[in-house]
Amino acid sequence: MSEAPLRAVKPSTPDGNQASPQQPDIGFEYNKIFASLPGETKTPTGYRVSRGGVSLRRPVSKTEDTWVRFAFAPLVMTATFEDPDGEQFVELSWTDRSKGKKPRVVSRIVSRETAKRGRELVRRLGGAGLPAVEGDSRLLERWLAEFEAANYDKIPSEPLAHWLGWQPDGSFVASPEDGVKVDVVYDELREVAKAHGRSGTLRGWQDAVKGLEPFPVPRVAVAASLAASLLNPLRINSFTLDISSRSTKGKTTALQCALSAWANPSEQSDAMSNWRTTLYAIEKRLNLVRGIVTIFDETMAVTDESLIDEVLYQLPMNHGKARSGGAFGSMLPWETILLSSGERPALSFTTSQGAAARILGTTLPPFGNNGGPAAVKAREGVLENFGHAGPEFVAHLRDLLDKPGGRDRLRERHRQLADRFRGDNDMTGRRAPMVAVLALAELMACESKLLPYKPLPEEQWHRLFAAHSPTDNRPEMAMDVVREYIAGHAWELWGGLSTEDRQPTRGWLGAVKRSGDQTKVAILPERLRGILTDAGYSLDAVVGGWIDSEYLELKKTQRPQHLIATRFDGRVAKCFIFTPNAFPDDQEAA
Numbered sequence: 001m002s003e004a005p006l007r008a009v010k011p012s013t014p015d016g017n018q019a020s021p022q023q024p025d026i027g028f029e030y031n032k033i034f035a036s037l038p039g040e041t042k043t044p045t046g047y048r049v050s051r052g053g054v055s056l057r058r059p060v061s062k063t064e065d066t067w068v069r070f071a072f073a074p075l076v077m078t079a080t081f082e083d084p085d086g087e088q089f090v091e092l093s094w095t096d097r098s099k100g101k102k103p104r105v106v107s108r109i110v111s112r113e114t115a116k117r118g119r120e121l122v123r124r125l126g127g128a129g130l131p132a133v134e135g136d137s138r139l140l141e142r143w144l145a146e147f148e149a150a151n152y153d154k155i156p157s158e159p160l161a162h163w164l165g166w167q168p169d170g171s172f173v174a175s176p177e178d179g180v181k182v183d184v185v186y187d188e189l190r191e192v193a194k195a196h197g198r199s200g201t202l203r204g205w206q207d208a209v210k211g212l213e214p215f216p217v218p219r220v221a222v223a224a225s226l227a228a229s230l231l232n233p234l235r236i237n238s239f240t241l242d243i244s245s246r247s248t249k250g251k252t253t254a255l256q257c258a259l260s261a262w263a264n265p266s267e268q269s270d271a272m273s274n275w276r277t278t279l280y281a282i283e284k285r286l287n288l289v290r291g292i293v294t295i296f297d298e299t300m301a302v303t304d305e306s307l308i309d310e311v312l313y314q315l316p317m318n319h320g321k322a323r324s325g326g327a328f329g330s331m332l333p334w335e336t337i338l339l340s341s342g343e344r345p346a347l348s349f350t351t352s353q354g355a356a357a358r359i360l361g362t363t364l365p366p367f368g369n370n371g372g373p374a375a376v377k378a379r380e381g382v383l384e385n386f387g388h389a390g391p392e393f394v395a396h397l398r399d400l401l402d403k404p405g406g407r408d409r410l411r412e413r414h415r416q417l418a419d420r421f422r423g424d425n426d427m428t429g430r431r432a433p434m435v436a437v438l439a440l441a442e443l444m445a446c447e448s449k450l451l452p453y454k455p456l457p458e459e460q461w462h463r464l465f466a467a468h469s470p471t472d473n474r475p476e477m478a479m480d481v482v483r484e485y486i487a488g489h490a491w492e493l494w495g496g497l498s499t500e501d502r503q504p505t506r507g508w509l510g511a512v513k514r515s516g517d518q519t520k521v522a523i524l525p526e527r528l529r530g531i532l533t534d535a536g537y538s539l540d541a542v543v544g545g546w547i548d549s550e551y552l553e554l555k556k557t558q559r560p561q562h563l564i565a566t567r568f569d570g571r572v573a574k575c576f577i578f579t580p581n582a583f584p585d586d587q588e589a590a
Contacts, residue, residue: 028074033105034093036078041154044146049074051095051103053131056139070136070143073097077115077148078107081160081181084168088112089160089183092121092144096129109160109183115144164196165290165335166232172291172398174262174391185329186284193288195271196263200385202392206452208381209257211374213453216460217243217366218250218378220438221258221339222451225293226393227441228337232291233397233407234414237316239434240338242346242361244299250367250375251341252297258339259295260382262390271295275302275342279310283320286334292390294334299342299349305538308349311338316358344536347474356474357430360438360465389450393441396448414440420458421465428465435465475545478537479582485531486521493521494568503569510575511568520553521583522566522575551582 028049030041048055054071071094079091089111095103108128114120118137122130132140148155161173161182175196176182184193212218224241231238243251256265256272263271273285274297286294302308314320320332340346345361367375400406417436422429439461445451486493492509510523529539546552547562554561566575 030074030076033074033095033103034076034078036156037076037151038154041076042150044143044150047143047146049076054143056143068139070139071132073103073131075131075140075143077144077151077155079181080112080148080155080157081109081183082157083160083162090115090144090148091181092125092130094129094131096131098129109181116141163288163290164193165229165292167290172229172391172394174292174394175387178391184288186287189284189288191270192285195269196292196387198387199264200388202385202388204385205260205382205388206450208260208378208385210452211378211381212257215367215371215374216456216464217362217364218254218257219442219453219456220362220464221254221366222261223438223442223445224337224339225258225261226390226445226450227437228289228293228335229291229390229394229397230410230414230437230441231335231337233401234411234437236433236437238286238318238334238336238338239316240312240340240346240359241438242359243339243341243366244343244345244361244363245365247343249365250371253375253379254366255295255297255339255341257378257382258293260386260389261393262292262387264386265382272297274298275300275308275340277307279307279321280328282307282311283314283332283334284329286315286336286338287320287329287332288334290333290335291394292336294336294338296338296340297342299340299344299346302349305349308346309355309541312346312350312355312359348537348541350538350541357427360431360434362464364464389445392450393445393448396444396450421461423462431465435461474537475542475549478532478535478542479546479549479551481532481535481537482523482528482578483583486523508569511566513566513568513577518580520580521578522564522568523578524573524575525563528576546582549581551578553577553579 028043029039030037030049031039043049046057048057048067051074053069053073054075055067055069057065058068060066073095075092075094077090078093081089081091083089089109091107091109092115093105093107096106097103106129108125108130110121110124114124118132118139118141119134121140122132122134122137158181159169159171161167161180162185164173164175164182166172171180173180173182175198176193177197182193184190209222212222221241221243230236243254245251252267256267259265259269259271263269265272272295273282276298277285282296299308315336315338318333318335320329320334323330345363347356347359347361365371400410414433414436417439418432421432421435421439423432439456439458442451442455446453446455486509489509492504492506494508494511495513507527508524509527510521513520513522525539532539532542543552543562547554552562553564555564558564562576563574564577565572566577
């Protein structure tokens with residue numbers, strides 16, 4: 001039996017084009033371009049890789065083969081991953097010359113399922129510059145499978161994280177710089193994740209925050225930043241710390257000091273968010289973290305006040321809203337302490353009467369009236385030194401948890417603190433576990449010498465959060481605003497102090513209605529809403545409290561019950577009618 005004749009192969013040039021048969025087939029040194037691949041990386045039989053792309057050997061006759069190029073730059077698999085749920089992913093890398101003459105390496109992570117479907121792969125990565133076209137999708141998916149099979153023992157395999165913070169295996173990923181690959185679920189969070197990096201030194205950060213010692217509010221913010229990592233081991237739900245005060249009092253600086261424990265705190269940093277956004281965008285932002293603080297600055301920037309109400313309600317549930325269909329993420333999970341700031345308290349935006357039990361809020365100026373120089377020094381310091389304190393705190397925490405009985409001792413310590421912060425009413429009792437986790441975080445950080453000052457005394461925590469605060473009763477505070485306004489504008493009430501029937505320039509505020517020995521005050525809705533808005537309150541947020549306090553007359557045969565048709569000055573208009581209960585005898589408005 002005669003031997004089969006050898007086939008002649010038309011080799012390609014380094015650019016992937018056919019060359020004369022005299023040119024030798026040159027091997028490709030993967031490790032010089034793709035750092036994660038070793039020098040022993042092999043090209044599968046029947047393929048050829050050059051700087052011009054990847055080609056497949058194909059017969060054109062019984063005695064002759066040719067090279068068919070299907071990738072227009074070196075394209076290989078540089079890593080494989082498995083996420084906490086056991087799903088597998090691969091990293092594809094290629095060279096790209098679109099930015100200049102010197103090629104750069106572009107890498108993207110896709111699911112293994114996507115890598116096995118060439119058309120889907122081209123659609124997914126085409127915008128990132130994948131050097132292939134849809135017409136060659138079958139050749140592309142085959143090449144990736146062959147390359148992995150030929151180098152299964154050389155392609156590095158690594159764990160993969162989709163979020164920052166606590167992972168299901170008990171590890172903690174504080175930054176994409178930690179050595180664990182972080183592939184976020186939503187592309188718009190890529191830069192946010194990158195902002196959780198490091199700059200400067202831990203010592204530099206400690207020097208910067210040392211100046212916070214005389215100022216309780218920024219210290220509480222820093223404690224909250226570290227306390228976010230305690231939520232998981234203590235089994236505490238996410239909650240909000242709200243810092244509200246007049247402008248130029250250092251609210252943003254306090255948040256920057258807090259964020260600097262984990263990330264770049266610059267106002268231009270992607271880690272510094274504000275309230276000018278949507279609910280779904282906020283849910284995706286929260287979904288990035290499990291045990292790391294989240295910042296939302298300037299409540300006054302919000303375009304829809306109900307957004308803050310929804311976030312404050314949803315946050316302690318540790319997941320987002322349920323949504324049908326695949327266009328939007330449903331019940332996105334998170335675990336965080338949300339730090340919010342603004343000139344108005346966050347509670348003034350919410351219609352939920354139980355919201356005060358889910359929020360820790362303070363209206364003290366963060367740096368007082370004369371703390372400007374200290375605020376500037378702290379801000380400049382944390383802008384240069386960030387990303388060290390949070391991971392250092394977690395390292396100390398994990399050492400404690402790894403010791404026999406460590407988790408139980410941590411929970412017992414938290415329980416004892418919570419008992420001391422419960423106060424004498426239901427509201428402070430519900431807040432106590434949140435106050436305790438902040439105090440515990442500061443205690444632990446001071447004990448480990450991470451924070452360069454002594455912990456706040458318990459009396460200070462009591463004054464800030466554990467004592468009853470009149471700001472908890474927003475409906476009553478809003479009612480005080482209405483009383484004061486009526487006392488100063490009684491002449492704008494038809495049938496009141498005015499001796500003239502002529503309508504005021506701004507129109508009637510409402511009317512005084514007398515029935516027997518009772519006097520009631522009817523206020524037009526648009527005027528009432530304006531009065532409260534000017535004072536920083538939401539009418540919708542306090543109506544329920546007014547009804548509970550029997551400040552409003554109700555007509556149960558209609559909806560809504562509290563808007564009642566009232567006749568005055570020859571016309572009928574729906575009004576809020578305040579009963580005598582709303583105006584105690586010692587009030588000027590009475």
